Structure formats: C-alpha cells, structure tokens
Amino acid sequence: LLENYSEEAVVSTQSTGEGIKFGLLSISTNTNSQLSSVPMKYLVLVDESKGAHNAFNMALKIMNKEKDELHILNVINEGDAMENYFEVSKNKSQTLLENYSEKCHKNGVKHYNPTSLVGDVRNESINYCQKHAINMIIVGSRGMGMLSRALLGSVSEYIVGHSPVSVLVVKKSEDEPVAMSGNI
Secondary structure (H helix, E strand, C coil), rough: CCCCCCCCCCEEEEEECCCEEEEEEEECCCCCCCCCCCEEEEEEEEECCCCHHHHHHHHHHCCCCCCCCEEEEEEEEEHHHCCHHHHHHHHHHHHHHHHHHHHHHHHHCCCEEEEEECHHHHHHHHHHHHHHCEEEEECCCCCCCCCHHHHHCHHHHHHHHCCEEEEEEEECCCCCCCCCCCCC
16 A cells, blocks of 8 residues: 655645645655664663663663663752752762663663753753753653552653653563552
C-alpha cells in the first residue's frame, strides 16, 4: 500500500473552507536520512530509585552514543539544603552522578553531562531543559498508587504537563513485575 515513502517525515496539509485536511504521513526508516544526522540532547532525571535506573537504561537504548548528548540531572531537595542533611545529600548526589558517568563511559556514550542542582525537581528539570536546549526528557515512573499520587503528586505527570519538549516516561523494565493498581 505504501510503496513509495520519503526519506523524511512529511505531513501534507490542504486548507479548505471546513478546516485543514491532512494527507499522507510518511516516516523514514532510513538511518542515513538528514533527520538522523542531527544530534539530539536527552535529559534523564536520576535519583536512587529503580524508575530512574530504568529511565537511564532506556536513554542508552534510544540514543546515538557517538553523536547525541546525554544530560544526567540529579536534584537535591531544597528542604534538605536548608537542614543538616545538605552535606549528606550533596555527597550522595555526587556519588550517584559518578556511578552514572561510569555507566556512560562503559557503554560508549561520547557526550554526557552529569549535573546536580538544589531545588524542586519539577521546576529545576524544566528550567534545565530550556537552558540547555534539550530535545527530550526521559523520566522513570515510580509506580505510585492513586492515593499516593493524589497526596504527593507525580514528578513525571508534572513534567509531562509542563515540559516544552517531548517526555518519555519509562514505566518499568521488562524483567520487573507489574505493580498492582491501588498499592501505595
């Protein structure tokens, strides 16, 4: 049916009196196209959770390790910065980012930038994204139940709703069991 498709993603539109008609959308599977030669900037949000680990692994799977940039962001809770926990939090963040940097190196990622910031992870991630011209944010899902999400809010939901770029929410790894809904 779609014998002839183009080298790039194309959407043809036609303006009519009733609105816009959309024509054929064709997406290239050719890795030599111009679109694949443009380096991407990915932002992955990390902490000590399994969800963050899954998000990082997904970033490694989808990125071009030779050309793309991987920005690894850990945000220290601003509440910890005001209390006696700041030094402990800062040391944990540094160790965490060193571990992810080592994983980048072992996996052949040429361009990566580990960063630690202090503040609210929701706001800091959006600000970082804008400041560094990020193309996609990758974040893990913690799999909270409905009650926990309602009380605490979800970082991934906030980022999806407020991000100026595409967001990939990684739910779980293939070998991880599915959480029962309603669990807290």
